[in-house]
Every structure is written in C-alpha cells, then in structure tokens.
Amino acid sequence: MKSHQNISLAQFTSLSVGGYAEELILPDNYDELKILIENNPQANILGYGCNVLISDSGLPGTTIALRNGSITIDGTLVIADSGVWWDDMVQTVINNHLWGFELMSEVPSSVGGAVFGNIACYGQQVSDTLSWVEVFDRTDGKIYKLLKKDIDMSYRSSVFQQRPELVILRAAYDLSLEPKQELTYDSALAIGEELGLDHKTLADCRAIIIETRRRAGSIYHYDDPSVEHSAGSFFRNPLVSTDLATELAKFDESGKTLERIQHQSLVHGGDTHRASAAHVLLASGFKRGQSWGPVQLHDKHVLKIVTHEGATATQVYDVVQEIVTTVSDKLAIQLDPEVKFVGKF
Ligand SMILES: Cc1cc2nc3c(=O)[nH]c(=O)nc-3n(C[C@H](O)[C@H](O)[C@H](O)COP(=O)(O)OP(=O)(O)OC[C@H]3O[C@@H](n4cnc5c(N)ncnc54)[C@H](O)[C@@H]3O)c2cc1C
Numbered sequence: 436m437k438s439h440q441n442i443s444l445a446q447f448t449s450l451s452v453g454g455y456a457e458e459l460i461l462p463d464n465y466d467e468l469k470i471l472i473e474n475n476p477q478a479n480i481l482g483y484g485c486n487v488l489i490s491d492s493g494l495p496g497t498t499i500a501l502r503n504g505s506i507t508i509d510g511t512l513v514i515a516d517s518g519v520w521w522d523d524m525v526q527t528v529i530n531n532h533l534w535g536f537e538l539m540s541e542v543p544s545s546v547g548g549a550v551f552g553n554i555a556c557y558g559q560q561v562s563d564t565l566s567w568v569e570v571f572d573r574t575d576g577k578i579y580k581l582l583k584k585d586i587d588m589s590y591r592s593s594v595f596q597q598r599p600e601l602v603i604l605r606a607a608y609d610l611s612l613e614p615k616q617e618l619t620y621d622s623a624l625a626i627g628e629e630l631g632l633d634h635k636t637l638a639d640c641r642a643i644i645i646e647t648r649r650r651a652g653s654i655y656h657y658d659d660p661s662v663e664h665s666a667g668s669f670f671r672n673p674l675v676s677t678d679l680a681t682e683l684a685k686f687d688e689s690g691k692t693l694e695r696i697q698h699q700s701l702v703h704g705g706d707t708h709r710a711s712a713a714h715v716l717l718a719s720g721f722k723r724g725q726s727w728g729p730v731q732l733h734d735k736h737v738l739k740i741v742t743h744e745g746a747t748a749t750q751v752y753d754v755v756q757e758i759v760t761t762v763s764d765k766l767a768i769q770l771d772p773e774v775k776f777v778g779k780f
Pocket residue numbers: 449480481482483484485486487501517542543544545546547548549550551552553554555556595601602603604652653654655665666667668775
C-alpha cells in the first residue's frame with residue numbers, strides 16, 4: 436500500500452481543486468483495506484474523486500482512497516472490490532458476454548462510489564443488477580452483508596448517503612445472458628447509425644455509448660492529464676409539477692419534441708416529473724460556457740461545472756451557491772447538488 440503525508444488532494448479528484456490530506460493511504464487490495472479501516476475507523480473515504488468537492492482547507496487525519504481491487508465472475512454473478520475502476524469491471528463483464536452494465540460504459544467511478552451514488556445513464560442503473568454489498572460498520576468494527584432490499588436505492592441515492600458509518604468493501608451483481616434494457620436514447624441511437632454499429636450486440640453497444648459520452652464531454656480517466664476537470668452533472672434533476680416540467684422543456688435547445696424530452700426524463704431520472712436540471716439552469720438565465728474566472732459552465736453541457744488552471748474549491752462552491760440561490764428565487768425550485776462537499780466550507 437502507498438502512504439503519503441501532507442499531499443494535495445486536488446490531483447485525486449476530477450475537479451482538480453481542494454486542499455491537502457494530512458495523511459493519504461491507498462490500499463492495494465481488499466485485505467489491506469480491511470486492516471486499514473479496522474485501524475482507522477474514522478478515516479475519510481474516497482474513491483476516484485469524481486463526485487466530490489474537497490475544501491481548500493483540506494482534510495485532517497487519515498484519508499483512504501480506494502483505487503485497487505479485484506473482480507471475480509461466477510456464472511452470472513460478478514463480485515468486485517470497492518476500489519475497482521468501474522469501467523474495468525464493465526469491460527471484464529462484456530468480455531464474459533454478460534449484459535447489465537453496457538449502457539453504463541465509461542462512467543468514471545469506483546465500484547464503491549457507483550453503489551454509494553446509484554450511478555445511472557442511458558436507462559441503466561446500478562440498482563438494476565446489484566445483488567448484495569459487503570460493508571464495514573465503523574460503529575462496531577464488524578463486517579456485514581447487506582442485500583439490495585436493505586440498501587434503499589433510488590434516483591442517484593442509496594442508504595450509504597445517510598449512513599456514513601458504513602464503508603463499502605465489495606459489491607456483487609447478478610447479470611444476465613440476455614439483454615434486459617434496450618438503448619432508446621436518441622443521440623446514442625443516431626451515433627450508432629452513423630457509425631454502422633448494432634446496439635443489440637454487446638461490443639457495439641459499448642462502443643456507441645463510449646462515442647456518445649466522448650462527444651458529450653463525459654469521459655474522464657484518473658490517469659489522463661489531458662482530461663477536462665469536472666464532476667459530471669453537478670445537480671440532480673429536480674421533481675416538479677407536470678405544468679412546470681412542460682414549461683421547462685421549452686428551454687431544450689436540441690429540437691426534440693415534448694414527448695421525447697419526457698421520454699429522456701424517464702430514462703435519466705425514472706420520472707417524467709423530474710425536469711432536466713440543465714433546463715432549470717437555462718430557464719434561470721445561466722448560459723452554456725458562462726464563466727466566473729477559472730470556473731465555468733461547460734460550453735456543451737450547462738450542468739457540468741468545469742475548472743481551469745488556478746481555480747479553487749471556494750470559487751466552485753461560490754458558483755454553486757449562486758446557482759442554487761438564483762434558481763430558488765426565480766423558479767422556486769430547490770436544486771440539490773449530486774456532488775458531495777467534503778471538509779469545511
Ligand atoms: C466526466 C464525468 C461524467 C460523469 N458521468 C456520470 C454518469 O453518466 N452517470 C452518473 O451516475 N454519474 C456520473 N458522474 C459522477 C461520478 O461518475 C459518480 O458519482 C461516481 O460514482 C463517483 O465515484 P468515485 O469513486 O469517484 O467516488 P468519490 O467521488 O471518490 O466519492 C463520492 C462519495 O462516495 C463516497 N464513497 C466512495 N467510495 C465509497 C465506499 N467504498 N464506501 C463508502 N462511501 C464511499 C465518498 O465518501 C463520497 O462521499 C460523472 C462524473 C464525471 C467526472
């Protein structure tokens with residue numbers, strides 16, 4: 436395992452901002468993680484830092500970053516340690532001809548972070564296939580196996596967001612020999628057609644998703660220094676009334692019909708009453724590419740906050756506060772950040 440004292444955490448997050456960790460430890464495997472967490476039950480837990488904003492004042496004490504682990508496949512059951520890079524698992528599963536992750540190809544995440552946030556895209560989510568999760572409970576130092584029914588998963592949410600005493604050690608998924616969800620997302624289908632790929636085969640479906648994500652600026656890899664710095668969509672899609680959802684859909688700039696927008700709300704958020712947070716920002720007067728010094732709204736995706744050289748976590752936090760306040764004042768909608776604020780703000 437690797438251990439660092441007083442090291443900048445910015446390099447361990449996709450937003451590339453934030454202060455120093457007093458101590459940062461990266462276990463190499465499941466056994467090391469188990470011993471580490473038993474000896475440091477109060478440690479801060481990070482995966483690949485793709486959904487956190489870490490304070491400029493940094494994190495005192497020990498921080499454990501879960502960035503290693505192994506994958507085993509037994510028939511259709513896949514078990515992965517929480518530090519496994521999500522897409523390594525997706526690729527392995529596809530190599531084994533199993534369906535269930537293909538639409539979530541290249542979501543930047545650890546296996547643990549994916550369960551914590553119930554990641555989702557293009558109509559597939561972790562809770563569709565999750566079977567059980569093994570956790571370390573910091574309150575009694577014991578290890579438990581939680582079944583999906585105990586994990587309370589919903590749109591971008593799981594029980595772990597309310598129970599920080601539980602550290603996810605590994606997760607098991609029950610996948611399928613047959614496709615369970617079909618790709619129905621317009622832009623991805625169009626890309627598939629353009630590239631002559633068949634979304635009904637596993638390898639082509641993965642290739643279509645990766646290309647769609649690439650064109651949407653949604654690719655991030657932790658060891659690629661050339662990547663854009665964001666945390667993906669910063670806000671959850673809010674639940675609103677039918678009338679307001681219809682009104683907000685008018686801010687769509689892609690030329691889609693109301694019916695297709697509602698379909699995509701369903702695919703993204705599981706509910707036609709969940710308006711696109713991007714439409715909410717546009718309706719509140721925010722613009723794609725708008726910037727506050729080195730902090731910017733993505734020029735294609737207004738919902739992504741991007742940082743440039745010299746940005747600080749405080750600057751990102753201030754932009755988030757401005758967005759939340761403006762949206763509340765103008766539309767009476769309470770926007771909920773998907774990104775976790777870690778440390779003092
Ligand atoms: C470019 C980009 C595109 C994205 N696209 C998508 C997308 O399409 N769909 C989607 O759903 N998300 C997307 N995201 C968000 C991100 O991929 C997910 O939130 C991801 O699950 C974060 O995983 P992580 O390992 O980086 O977690 P981190 O950011 O390191 O941690 C996030 C939270 O999870 C907790 N946590 C992490 N691991 C554990 C564990 N083992 N036990 C307990 N708690 C833990 C942390 O304490 C923290 O509170 C995107 C992000 C980026 C940067």
